[in-house]
Amino acid sequence: MSEIIDCSGQFAGPAPQDRRCQVAIVGSGCGGATAAMLLAEAGKDVILLEEGGDFVGPAKLTQRDLPMYDQLYADRGGRTTTCRSISVLSGRVLGGGGVINASDVVPIAAETWQTWRDHYSITEFAAAEITRATEQALADLSARPISEDQVNRNNQVLRRGARALGWRGELMLHNRDGCKGLGTCLIGCPVGAKRNPRMVAIPRALAAGAQVLVRARVKAVRNATMPEKTLQIACLDERGYREGNVFRVIADTVILAAGPVGTTTLLERAGLGGPALGRFVSLQPQVPITAVMPEVVGGYDGIPQAFAITEFERHDPQLGLSGFRIEPIFGTPGILGSLVSQPGADGKQLLAQLPHFAASLLLLPDESRARIHRNWAGQLRIDYEFTEDYRRRARQAIAAAGRAYLAAGATLVAVPNAPPVILRSEGDLPSVAALSLAPATIPLISAHQQGGARMGVDPERSVCDQRGRVHGSNSVYVMDTSLFPTSASSHTMAPTVTIAHLLAGRLAAGR
């Protein structure tokens, strides 16, 4: 049984010694942690590297916005697209996105696999193998449906509206065990009720002998085309910002699982990836929407996301996931306060109705057209192009959510556009059609970035082959959402664990 090694202890003073291993894995989220678990249990000598810290328990997971955004999110939650329209949220903590998500488990649909087969030549995996990997992922996550008594009032409101309109919806699968309904899933669960990589895969990897290093920032992968790869690693300080001592990890196999931004950045520095690197990125920009109900909702208590309106989900044979779905969400006042579009007393007066708020996110799959790159100054750039199809579906989704809330008895529905759009009756719905959704007019959220190092057969149009191996590399693999040719699902945790089972499972078996 290994221990978690915190490299901030070696930030200064004597530099850490270089290490050697068979497999070095960069990033400890759903992909990296699952790969570490499978490979360590198969007897491989594994080192798992994570830039963030280890946050477990109420002393560290304080349910406060500022310190938790500061420590659990990449760029403190301040990462955005180049046009500042979309907050690009991802985890920077041991366990990755699973630590800060709403615990929704939505596997890759059979139709999506079909699209990947038909249009992206992903033919490597037989149906039975996919089914087995999906079942393993659901087992890792202890996935089970939300029970009726776990549906909080925020979710009940939207479900009431959907039922009044005769719309299809469902209670989702979640990876919770011992949930206390604390409501702050998006800034970590202080009682450890999420069956996420931090609580499942990483303990198993440690038990199998894997070395897990936190506050270890991988700066570069050298000799990526050689049998022996060298990772240059900086020890970070306790807060995870300043770089101190540097050491190396030498590995036969390198697995990148640092999310689309981290993975593409490292591949670019390694001179790998070709023309498709950083391209074909899906951000799934989500639209936040708020209703004010006559009754107290108290959405900050209970499970934030339990029910989903699935009436409008579609599958496009070529693009894959399409349409939209509506899911309740809630958070702390800081999160909601950051989404208010009106300045001054108007904005404060809106938020003063917080206990009466019912809030949702409108989940919109998009075409994979974003691009991740660095500018001349080395600054991260995530270029995003809003398509007319996205805007059309976003307006439809806003109108649908507005209808659902009004049907549930809302006194008003607020669209956080600038200027704000307020719906008080169905007669106001035409104002939604006039929304321009131009960049930086409405605060959009990306919680499920995918692509940037997608798999495929053509090195001009893909970065990795169907086994996740980077074209032109010697045993450098990608095992995170960067691989997905299109949006894999409305939520990426289960798809990422699934793909890690498929790819790392083969690597572990030497196939």
Next chain:
Amino acid sequence: MARFSRRGLLRLGVASATLAAGAAIGLRGLRGSVPDAGDLSVLSPGQYQTLQALAAVHLPATPQSPKTGADFDLGRLFDRYLADQPTADQRDARLALELLEYGPVLFDGRATTFCGLTPDEQLRHWASWSTAARPLRREIYWSFARFLGLAYYDQAEVWPSVGYPGPSLARLQR
């Protein structure tokens, strides 16, 4: 296309530089003196003053919630946040605050800067950034609106005014 002689180009360059320097001095003059802001890591005292003024107008005192964003010194909090950011990001943030300070001059043709406006004028000017035709102004609007909203409503003193009972684990354990 007009052709310039080397001497003509030189004259044009000197004239442009003189004009730019004059404009910069004139703009600085419009702002007036800036009070001492104590220890700052990244922001200048003037940039800090601009952000504090913005925090006060974006999150003003209301009957239910008498404290403004400036009362929580969100300008200094932002300065501390910037201190850990890459240099290029620090530069962008400083430029954004300069643009905001001189916004009334540049976009409204006023002979005063943001800090020289009355609170009502500041609110109107700031609100105009949220709907500006130029994307850059909207981008700056949302960048600061998001930060200020997150930081302000994370203050425990503000919670009673929005009916938030506080972190749930502590309530559960009481």
